[in-house]
Amino acid sequence: QAVVTQEPSLTVSPGGTVTLTCGSSTGAVTSGHYPYWFQQKPGQAPRTLIYDTNNKHSWTPARFSGSLLGGKAALSLSGAQPEDEADYYCLLSYSSEYWVFGGGTKLTVL
């Protein structure tokens, strides 16, 4: 089964820009993996920010965007806010038969 890798932790300054990445042990991440990005704050259920690589939900702040970058899925945050401090998880689909989460990135806004 595939392993999906994310940075364990990242720090961004308020107002700054940061990119989180999501790689696959099977090779390059493509749109065919339908990359998802989720945000989770302590004690809360996850919330979907990005689906199918770069699509946003109505509740996704405009400062978040998704893309493919260097063979990985990427979540970019431009103009970080204190409320963006959270855990972020990516999810990849493998032929729609099984899905694998990354280990999560703990984002600190400091």
Place this chain on the structure above:
Amino acid sequence: QVQLVESGGGVVQPGRSLRLSCAASGFTFSSYGMQWVRQAPGKGLEWVAVITNDGNNKHYDNSVKGRFTISRDNSRNTLYLQMNSLRVEDTAVYYCAKYGGDGCSWGQGTLVTVSS
């Protein structure tokens, strides 16, 4: 709006069974695939199982294959997870999620504790 409400969690002894339910509303349930995801205390998210909109195709993570069964009743707008031969390591909050071309929505989760 989309609403997913999980139920059925609780404390159960190792080796016993439990069935989780996820009541869906606010969308055409029979048009969407559904998933179960879990999160052990203090750990990351773990994908558990997926079922297609018509219930004809199901897939599982290796850690639950042969023990868990995902199913759905489209007439009742409800998703299920039958969990047999439960292990201590199955202790987690279990979330159901709707997924598809218009995104992914989550329920609030139900806690399953496997302990003697």
